[in-house]
Amino acid sequence: MPEKTERVVTVSEGPDEGFLPSPVSTMAATARFQALKAFRIQSFDPVIWVLFLGVTLNGFSSSIVLPFVSVYLYAYGGITAGDVGLAIFASTIIGSVFPLVGGELSDMLGRKRIFIAGLALLISSYLLLAWAVRSNAPFILYVTLLSLSGMGSGLFRPVPSAIIADAVPPEKRLETYGLTRTGHNMGFAIGPVVGGMVAMISYTLVFMLTAAVSFIYLMLVAIFIKDTRTARKEKKGRDSMLVVLHDKPFVCFVLLASLASFIAAQMYSPLSVYAKGFAGLSEAEIGAFLSLNGVMVVLFQYTVTRLASRYRITTSMAVGMAFNGLGFALIGLSHNFTALLVCIAIITTGELLYLPSFTTMSVNLSPDDKRGRYLGLSGLMGSAGFGVGALAGGLTLDSLSAMPGIFWLLIGTLSAVNAAGFIVLKKVIPTGADTLLKQPS
Numbered sequence: 001m002p003e004k005t006e007r008v009v010t011v012s013e014g015p016d017e018g019f020l021p022s023p024v025s026t027m028a029a030t031a032r033f034q035a036l037k038a039f040r041i042q043s044f045d046p047v048i049w050v051l052f053l054g055v056t057l058n059g060f061s062s063s064i065v066l067p068f069v070s071v072y073l074y075a076y077g078g079i080t081a082g083d084v085g086l087a088i089f090a091s092t093i094i095g096s097v098f099p100l101v102g103g104e105l106s107d108m109l110g111r112k113r114i115f116i117a118g119l120a121l122l123i124s125s126y127l128l129l130a131w132a133v134r135s136n137a138p139f140i141l142y143v144t145l146l147s148l149s150g151m152g153s154g155l156f157r158p159v160p161s162a163i164i165a166d167a168v169p170p171e172k173r174l175e176t177y178g179l180t181r182t183g184h185n186m187g188f189a190i191g192p193v194v195g196g197m198v199a200m201i202s203y204t205l206v207f208m209l210t211a212a213v214s215f216i217y218l219m220l221v222a223i224f225i226k227d228t229r230t231a232r233k234e235k236k237g238r239d240s241m242l243v244v245l246h247d248k249p250f251v252c253f254v255l256l257a258s259l260a261s262f263i264a265a266q267m268y269s270p271l272s273v274y275a276k277g278f279a280g281l282s283e284a285e286i287g288a289f290l291s292l293n294g295v296m297v298v299l300f301q302y303t304v305t306r307l308a309s310r311y312r313i314t315t316s317m318a319v320g321m322a323f324n325g326l327g328f329a330l331i332g333l334s335h336n337f338t339a340l341l342v343c344i345a346i347i348t349t350g351e352l353l354y355l356p357s358f359t360t361m362s363v364n365l366s367p368d369d370k371r372g373r374y375l376g377l378s379g380l381m382g383s384a385g386f387g388v389g390a391l392a393g394g395l396t397l398d399s400l401s402a403m404p405g406i407f408w409l410l411i412g413t414l415s416a417v418n419a420a421g422f423i424v425l426k427k428v429i430p431t432g433a434d435t436l437l438k439q440p441s
Contacts, residue, residue, distance in 0.1 A: 047167060048176055050224040051160050052183040057217045059187025059294070061210035062153070064195030065126070067272040067290060069146065071283060072133065072203050074273050079139060081273045081401075085394015087143045088269045092387025095150020096380050102155040103162070103376020111159050111166070111372075112227040118156025119218040123211050125149035130207035154383060158375040165363050165371055166228035177359045178305045182298055189294025196287025244377050250365045252428050254378050256421045257358055258385030260317075263324060263418060265389030266411050267293075267347060270397050271331070278404055279335050289341050296348045304352040312434045313364075314426045316357040321419035323350030329412025332405025350415075364433040 044052075066088070073079040073087065098118075106114045125148040132141050160180065168176045198206050245251060275281040275289070308316040327346030334340045366374030393411075400407045426434065 044176065044179065045167060047225060048164070048179065050220055051163065052180055054217045054220050055160060055180050056183040056187040057213050057220075059184035060191040060194075061126070061187070061213045063188040063191035063290065063294065064206060064210055065129075065149065066268045067192060067286065068195050068199050068203070068206055068283070069129070069142070070269040070272045071199070071276050071286065073139070073142060075276055076203075077139070080394075080398055081270070081277070082395040082398040083139070084269060084273060085391045085397075087139070087146060088265075088394070089387045089391030090143050091146035091150045092383050092390060094147040095152075095154045096383030096387060098151045098154030099157045099379025099383060100373075100376035103158040103372035103374070103379065105155075105372075106159050106162055107370070107372035110227045111163050112221065112225055115156045115159045115221050115225065116218060118152050118154070118159070119214060119221065121152030121155060122149060123152075123214045123218065125152055126207050126211035126214060130204045130211065133207065134204045150383070154379065157379050158372060161359060161363065161375055162372050163225070163228050165366075173360065173363065177363075178302055178356055181356060181359070182301050185294040185297035185301070187294070189291045189298060191294070192287035192290040193284075194287070196282075196284040199283045199287075244370070244374055247365070249429050249433070250374065250377075252425060253361060253365060254381040256317075256418065256425060257378065258381040259414070259418050259421070260321060260324075260354065260358075261382040261385030262389035262392070263321075263328070263411060263415050264351075265386045266328060266393045267344075269390045270393035270407075273394070274331070274397065274404060275340060278401075279337075279340065281337055281340070285337050289337060289344050292341060292344050293348045293351070296345065297352060301352055301356070305356050308353055308357065309435075312426065312431075313357045313361045314422045314429060314434055316353045317361075317425075318419045318422040320350040320352070320354030320357070321415050321422065323347065323353065325350075325412040325415030325419065327412075328415060329409050332408035361429075361433065364435075365429075 070084050070088070073084050074081060079087075102114050102118060125145050128145050128148070129142070131137075132145060161177070164173065164176050164180065194209075195206055198209060272286055272290075275286050276283075281289075324347050327343045327348075327350065330346065331340065331343045334343050362375055362378045363371070393407075396410070397404060397407050
């Protein structure tokens with residue numbers, strides 16, 4: 001592994017003095033207890049709790065990989081922000097077809113087989129990333145291995161949501177999706193803090209850690225998850241992907257959701273690069289302010305979802321994107337740890353409103369016999385938006401390196417446009433599907 005020779009673009013003051021990440025870990029532990037209490041443990045099927053634990057582990061590992069591979073390539077690998085964005089773009093676009101493939105195959109071959117295959121591919125990519133760091137591998141190999149990671153995660157990404165939709169009655173889906181999202185964000189709250197501290201010791205160890213955690217997830221699926229949809233023969237003729245593409249409400253919805261993913265991508269690779277290279281934060285500080293996102297979701301998701309259930313899904317999405325816009329616009333005025341922490345809090349408030357609404361709307365608009373296919377297309381469009389967002393964000397941040405505030409103002413403006421789009425979407429989405437409490441018949 002090469003020596004860590006940091007490259008810092010001097011634009012602002014350095015990181016705050018005396019920062020310690022341990023209070024965040026304490027907050028996460030407290031959050032875990034409060035979340036479990038709020039969700040009434042006895043009311044869920046045991047398979048849901050296995051998924052809860054699994055997505056918690058997945059949230060832990062995924063929250064480490066993308067931000068810290070970006071920091072490693074930029075700060076220690078001599079790669080520009082634009083090229084880091086290109087790496088994320090290439091890997092995400094290559095992997096973006098796999099949610100569609102995974103959703104389709106889970107309908108045809110069964111959920112569990114695809115679940116295990118995707119996790120096995122993901123673990124392999126993490127182990128190879130650890131080897132790449134230790135071997136001082138060329139940039140193109142990182143792009144290849146990140147692409148392999150995207151393929152693996154994309155393959156199984158629609159499966160947990162499909163299992164929940166298969167196994168849980170419609171009136172309990174909202175609460176169940178809220179539970180699994182809370183689990184993911186428990187992992188996300190802890191992951192960046194642990195990842196930041198481990199990265200200060202060894203980036204090789206970072207990826208070995210994520211591989212080990214993902215292997216535990218695979219074992220949980222292999223031992224405890226039973227298939228909720230067994231293999232079926234695919235019908236020929238009109239029953240094809242074209243059916244989904246002719247579904248106008250769903251297509252309009254996923255196009256807007258892909259723009260939201262484009263915007264969300266700025267919180268990971270571009271923001272990590274900005275925090276390290278322009279604001280001068282350490283890996284531990286970057287991990288800590290990213291973990292605030294997970295802590296807030298664990299503490300407040302259940303309450304916010306309950307309040308949002310009084311309104312139409314499109315309303316929650318519009319308000320959520322408006323909060324995102326405000327938070328991103330303010331990043332341009334933030335040059336230290338505390339200010340970036342405030343921005344993350346505002347962006348996360350928007351996420352609390354947007355993401356559960358997105359999941360519920362995706363299920364509401366998908367027919368029972370094509371659920372994997374619909375969720376797969378939704379995942380594909382989201383991945384494509386995320387990949388393009390990472391590339392465009394990195395290139396634009398490079399070109400505006402003398403005025404990074406302009407970049408974040410542009411992202412805030414794009415979020416406002418996205419919010420307006422969800423308001424217009426009300427006219428297209430059937431009223432029965434545009435609610436958090438009632439599933440369409």
